[in-house]
Amino acid sequence: MPPLLEISDLTIGYGWQLPPSVVAVRGVSLTVAGGEIVGIAGESGCGKTTLALAAGGLLDPPGRVLSGSVSYQGTDLASLSAEELRQLHLTEISMVFQASMNVLNPIMRIRDQFHDAMAAHGVHWSEEAREQAEETFDLVKIPRRFFDAYPHQLSGGMRQRAVIALAIVLRPKLLFLDEPTTALDVVVQRSILQSLDELRHELGFGIVFITHDLSLLVEIADRIAIMYAGAVVEEASARALYDKPCHPYTSALMNCFPPLGGPHQRLEGIPGQPPDLRNPPTGCSFAPRCPEMIAGTCETVDPPTVRRGADHRVVCHLYGERAADHG
Amino acid sequence: MVSTPGLPAETNEGSSPALEVRGLTKNYSVGRIGRKKVVRALSEVSLSVEKGEVLSLVGESGSGKTTFARAVAFLERPTEGEIFVGGRALPRRPSRHRLRDHRRQVQMIFQDPYSSLDPLHSVHYSVARPLRSFGLVPRHAEREAVVELLDQVDLVPAEDFLFRYPYELSGGQRQRVGIARALAAQPSLILADEPTSMLDVSIRLTMMNLLLDLQRSRSLSLVFITHDLGAAYYMSDRIAIMYAGRIQEIGPASEVMGEPKHPYTQLLRRAAPSPENERQQGTQFEARGDPPDLTELPPGCPFAPRCPFVKSRCRETLPELRQVGAAHRVRCVLYD
Amino acid sequence: MNWRALRHNRRAVAGALIFALFCLVALLAPVIVPYSPSDINFTPLLHPSASHLLGTTENGEDILSQLIWGARASLFVGLVSGVLISLVQLVLGVFAGYVGGGFDMMAVAVTNVFLVLPSIPLLIILAAYLQGGGLVMLIAVITITGWAWGAKVLRSQAVALRERPFVQAARVSGESRSHIVFAHVVPNMLGIMVSNFFGAALYAILAEAGLEFIGLGNINDITWGTMLYWAQQGSAILLGAWVWLLAPGFCVALLGTSLGLLNFAVDEIANPRLRRD
Numbered sequence A: 001m002p003p004l005l006e007i008s009d010l011t012i013g014y015g016w017q018l019p020p021s022v023v024a025v026r027g028v029s030l031t032v033a034g035g036e037i038v039g040i041a042g043e044s045g046c047g048k049t050t051l052a053l054a055a056g057g058l059l060d061p062p063g064r065v066l067s068g069s070v071s072y073q074g075t076d077l078a079s080l081s082a083e084e085l086r087q088l089h090l091t092e093i094s095m096v097f098q099a100s101m102n103v104l105n106p107i108m109r110i111r112d113q114f115h116d117a118m119a120a121h122g123v124h125w126s127e128e129a130r131e132q133a134e135e136t137f138d139l140v141k142i143p144r145r146f147f148d149a150y151p152h153q154l155s156g157g158m159r160q161r162a163v164i165a166l167a168i169v170l171r172p173k174l175l176f177l178d179e180p181t182t183a184l185d186v187v188v189q190r191s192i193l194q195s196l197d198e199l200r201h202e203l204g205f206g207i208v209f210i211t212h213d214l215s216l217l218v219e220i221a222d223r224i225a226i227m228y229a230g231a232v233v234e235e236a237s238a239r240a241l242y243d244k245p246c247h248p249y250t251s252a253l254m255n256c257f258p259p260l261g262g263p264h265q266r267l268e269g270i271p272g273q274p275p276d277l278r279n280p281p282t283g284c285s286f287a288p289r290c291p292e293m294i295a296g297t298c299e300t301v302d303p304p305t306v307r308r309g310a311d312h313r314v315v316c317h318l319y320g321e322r323a324a325d326h327g
Numbered sequence B: 001m002v003s004t005p006g007l008p009a010e011t012n013e014g015s016s017p018a019l020e021v022r023g024l025t026k027n028y029s030v031g032r033i034g035r036k037k038v039v040r041a042l043s044e045v046s047l048s049v050e051k052g053e054v055l056s057l058v059g060e061s062g063s064g065k066t067t068f069a070r071a072v073a074f075l076e077r078p079t080e081g082e083i084f085v086g087g088r089a090l091p092r093r094p095s096r097h098r099l100r101d102h103r104r105q106v107q108m109i110f111q112d113p114y115s116s117l118d119p120l121h122s123v124h125y126s127v128a129r130p131l132r133s134f135g136l137v138p139r140h141a142e143r144e145a146v147v148e149l150l151d152q153v154d155l156v157p158a159e160d161f162l163f164r165y166p167y168e169l170s171g172g173q174r175q176r177v178g179i180a181r182a183l184a185a186q187p188s189l190i191l192a193d194e195p196t197s198m199l200d201v202s203i204r205l206t207m208m209n210l211l212l213d214l215q216r217s218r219s220l221s222l223v224f225i226t227h228d229l230g231a232a233y234y235m236s237d238r239i240a241i242m243y244a245g246r247i248q249e250i251g252p253a254s255e256v257m258g259e260p261k262h263p264y265t266q267l268l269r270r271a272a273p274s275p276e277n278e279r280q281q282g283t284q285f286e287a288r289g290d291p292p293d294l295t296e297l298p299p300g301c302p303f304a305p306r307c308p309f310v311k312s313r314c315r316e317t318l319p320e321l322r323q324v325g326a327a328h329r330v331r332c333v334l335y336d
Numbered sequence C: 001m002n003w004r005a006l007r008h009n010r011r012a013v014a015g016a017l018i019f020a021l022f023c024l025v026a027l028l029a030p031v032i033v034p035y036s037p038s039d040i041n042f043t044p045l046l047h048p049s050a051s052h053l054l055g056t057t058e059n060g061e062d063i064l065s066q067l068i069w070g071a072r073a074s075l076f077v078g079l080v081s082g083v084l085i086s087l088v089q090l091v092l093g094v095f096a097g098y099v100g101g102g103f104d105m106m107a108v109a110v111t112n113v114f115l116v117l118p119s120i121p122l123l124i125i126l127a128a129y130l131q132g133g134g135l136v137m138l139i140a141v142i143t144i145t146g147w148a149w150g151a152k153v154l155r156s157q158a159v160a161l162r163e164r165p166f167v168q169a170a171r172v173s174g175e176s177r178s179h180i181v182f183a184h185v186v187p188n189m190l191g192i193m194v195s196n197f198f199g200a201a202l203y204a205i206l207a208e209a210g211l212e213f214i215g216l217g218n219i220n221d222i223t224w225g226t227m228l229y230w231a232q233q234g235s236a237i238l239l240g241a242w243v244w245l246l247a248p249g250f251c252v253a254l255l256g257t258s259l260g261l262l263n264f265a266v267d268e269i270a271n272p273r274l275r276r277d
Helices: A049-055 A082-088 A108-119 A127-139 A143-147 A157-168 A184-205 A215-218 A237-242 A247-252 A321-325 B066-070 B095-105 B123-133 B139-152 B158-162 B171-184 B201-218 B229-237 B253-258 B263-271 C003-008 C010-032 C063-099 C103-117 C119-129 C136-148 C148-162 C163-171 C177-185 C188-214 C226-232 C242-270
Strands: A005-012 A022-032 A037-043 A061-072 A093-096 A174-178 A206-211 A223-228 A231-237 A305-307 A313-315 B019-030 B037-049 B054-058 B080-085 B104-111 B189-195 B221-226 B238-243 B246-252
Touching: A005 A049, A022 A037, A022 A049, A022 A061, A022 A108, A022 A231, A022 A313, A037 A049, A037 A215, A049 A174, A049 A206, A082 B037, A093 A157, A108 A127, A108 A143, A108 A157, A127 A143, A127 A157, A127 A184, A157 A174, A157 A184, A174 B189, A184 A206, A184 A215, A215 A223, A215 A237, A215 A247, A215 C063, A223 A237, A223 A247, A231 A237, A231 A247, A247 B201, B019 B066, B037 B066, B037 B080, B037 B246, B037 C177, B054 B066, B054 B123, B054 B229, B066 B080, B066 B189, B066 B221, B095 B104, B104 B171, B123 B139, B123 B158, B123 B171, B139 B158, B139 B171, B171 B201, B171 C010, B171 C163, B201 B229, B221 B229, B229 B253, B238 B253, B238 B263, B238 C148, B246 B253, B246 B263, C010 C242, C063 C103, C063 C136, C063 C148, C063 C177, C063 C188, C063 C226, C063 C242, C103 C148, C103 C163, C119 C136, C136 C188, C148 C188, C163 C177, C177 C188, C188 C226, C188 C242
Parallel strands: A037 A206, A037 A223, A093 A174, A174 A206, B054 B221, B054 B238, B104 B189, B189 B221
Antiparallel strands: A005 A022, A005 A061, A223 A231, A231 A313, A305 A313, B019 B037, B019 B080, B238 B246
8 A cells, every 4th residue: 555645755946947046855755644644844945845835746837846756645746647636636635835814815705715626626516515615614613604704704713724624625635734823823723733633533634744843743743854955854753853853953953942931041043044055065954053063074975864763764974874983 | 029000110229110001001993984993902001121121921913912012112102001111201292302212212123024124225224223313323433333233143244244235134134133223222121022933943042042142231121022932931031921902910930831820821831832742632722712802802801701710700890910929910810 | 226127128228218319309409400490481381301301380380390399398398297296296195194194184185186186177177277378387287187196106105114114113213204204115115106207297298288289288389289289270181281290299109108118117127026037
């Protein structure tokens, strides 16, 4: 049984000519199984949104896949025609973007937007269709009376839930969420996350959850991949990542979230800035900012991918053969 | 430090607090003629900030925290209430001279680094303006003063940054320019309105540490506005929780976070992402209802519709802020 | 303002060249005009020939000389009206929008009144009332009827800019109101203000020609509009004097077009989203 989503060694670039001016994603591999929540964490410019777009079949020029593949249930997305891809959207694969509460057409009632979406996939608007749509409102905990309302009559949090409802109305099997709760208050955010968790237990879809908020992922994701400068630097189960982060970037990132209590301790962020992907550095891209950089190795040699236990891999010289040389 | 109504608060040293507000209220009128509504963005807020203290103002959107900053900075005229800076009262309609004086003492750092600097002016210009408008430095010494300020916010080498334009700077760098600009006026109080929420996670701590260092070295008072509880705890001596335009709880950071008394504070605490919460499958998070509609606030406690401990009294009268600790006050029927 | 983009934009270059040509002609008119434009001693209604490149009018004046001289009037009226209208818009649009309060309310009320009044009939009525006033009268009338729409646009823009954080930061930095308007608000809406200026100048040129054509200007002035008036009075069409009728009209259109081209270009430069990279 092939995994729900399999990304193999995917490399994506942006640019109108070849070679492209920026390589935004480099050699990323990731799998998602049905019913699983996989989190992708990283800061701006790490490539997580580009990755999501490509994996969802939504990457448009000047972005293009340079090598590698994305397979949905065993089918390579590149082998599908534009029409076949379009049919996959919403029925099999759905995406919810950041601040997508603004994605709703302000001059159409919500029920009409559902109508449009469903009709585009051959679902005739009948009593049953309407019931199916209204059911999604129950699933995301919006009172049904808002189904006939205009978007501006709902609060920001409710609009975001409505967009999620729209994304799941045709019961897709894979859901991409790109910063779905960043623009929302922490209480609303918590509510929505809880709803999502319940939904995936009920409906069994896989979720790819992209965010910069690592502390959030540790709570809700099953597995987490950390991205930096276009590549995955560490991937593990949420528990393993929290208990034993291997990559220096992961540990540094985890320390960037000040705790809600306890003794007042000074924490340090990560000095410096992510590299300019138009002129990618040699060797490990995190080397200039890494507190544990091995001089002579990290800036020149590409770091190896090392397995640290079942299901935990890290891309770092500290765990490769060279680490042994430096004790 | 308990403040007696009618008199500015007195500390042991006998000096006035850096900031004191009493009954600060701001209402906005919205809607067309015949269908006007009043948005009660801020209602009767009273608090004080001592010299050299960091107070965090925590709340979600619509809580009134940004309105508070704008009112204190006098970007908007308060509907009611009094503002005292360093013990001096700000008149309801200050003269241009008096207002300029106020601005020199009370500076602000804005949330969005991408729109808080004029895109058409250089870094030098933005940082030098306060020096010029407040007459702090003679013209020939301006450049040197700007270099000094850029140094202090770690934009080094400063000369390199002097004539850059905002589009050439990263978010973190722009925000540092904003801080330098605020410091240029040599204020006694800085209002920082969510200064890190639009920055990358790894830069936030660096920025917060910078603010703390500057605040300590200059004995500045800082009002740090945020919706991030972790940041509030990290930054501040005291935390004030706002909801529906009022202060619901205020006290030392360790008490407010360690043992939150107000049900809303408890809700915020539970809602905040925290890796320690991981795998607490048992705790069902019930957040009923939505944030309040500020044009139709119910009588009584604004949190009543969502409160798990609500009683009938809650819907009738608005509770007062009551003392529950040496410096800890809560506005809740449970503690009346 | 992106000067490099200005040079590369073909429409801007075309508009600028044509406009510059007219300016040159207007400035050098006393020198380059073949005959005195008011000289009526030539044989009337001559067809274009070597001595009269565009022929002569019914009154015996040289058309080319009149055409060259007419450029001065159009440019004078166009530019002066453009500047005056822009000034009014600066005060009742930009400044009012930024400052708000009572002044703004008054400005909005006045703007709305002028917007509601139909400009062409008002133009005609005013010109008729102040008849025979010549170019200065025309400038006044054009300014009175031409400022309102642009003021409304500029005001919205100023109101939007007022709420931008960097403008509020300028207030907190202690900057005076007028400094903020000229150093922060105006530069950030310069594109639309320049565009408004060109639009106003265009309106002025067309309005002037139109009013003079119907005889409401000073019919003894030598302008393109009065040329059209006399051509019409002298039944140029019936007499087959095409050049007399078409030449001034063509000049008005060409000058107007050059302003329109410049306007397009300013739009593209000021609004990056319209740029065709």
